[in-house]
Amino acid sequence: MLLTRDKTHFALGPVPFLLLAGAPIHSSLPALHAPEGRMPSCPEWRIMPRLTMSVVDGPGDAGCLVQGARSQEEAEDMAQWCGAVEQAGGAVVVSLDALPEDIDWDELLTNGRSRGGFVAMA
Template identity: 45%
Template sequence: MLQNPENTVFVRAATPLLVLTEAPVHDALPPLAPVSTGGEPPVCDGWGIVPRLTLCVVDGPGDHGTMIPALAAPVLGEGDLADWCEDAERAGGAVVVSLPTPLPTPLPPLLDLPALTRPATTRGGFVPLLG
C-alpha cells in the first residue's frame, strides 16, 4: 500500500522518527505505550524499514506494509532526507509513530514524542532496518 507523502513527516534525531498519519498500516502496528522524555519506545516485532531517498518502505508481518514517496514528504530538523536516512542507518532503524488523525498545519519546528504517544490511538514503535 502507498502512504500519502502529505501524511508523512521525517524527523531528524539520534533515533529518527517517521510520523505517519492516516496510514494504511495504522491498525496493523502495535499500540504505542506513552514514551517518557528520554525513554525508549518498544520494538515493533516482525516489522522492518528500508530508508531510501526516493522511497521509504515499512514492511510488516504478512501482507502489512507501506511505501512512502520519500522525496515528497517534509523533514523536520537540520538537514534533509539524505541526513535522515543516514540517521536511520546509524541507529539501526527508526521510530515509527502512527496517528489516526492529521498533524497540525503548519507543522511545528519540533515534535514532542511524549505528547504524540499519549493518546491511546497512537501506534508504532522502533522498527529495525531490513536486511
C-alpha cells in the same frame, strides 16, 4: 499503498522518527505507549529507507511505501534522515489518524491513540 509526503513527517533526534497519517498499516502496528521515552520495539516489522521511496514492511501483507524526496531541496534532508536511520539501525514509526499541526512528542508517545514503536532496518 503509497503514503504521500502530505501524510508523513520525517524527524531527526537521538533516534529518527517517521510519522504516518492515515496509514493502511495503522491497525496492524502495536499500540504505542512510551512513557519517559522508553520505546517499545516492533520485532516483526522492518524499514528500508531510501531517498525517493521508503518501505515499512510488517508481518503478512502489512506494509506500505512512503514517498521520500520530491525535489532537490528535499533530497538533502531526506539523505540525512536515511543516514540517521542506517546509523541507528532503524527508526521509530508512529502511526496516527492525522498529522498534528504542532508536534507534542510526549502527547504522541502516551496518548493511547498512536501505534508503532522502533522498527529495525531490513
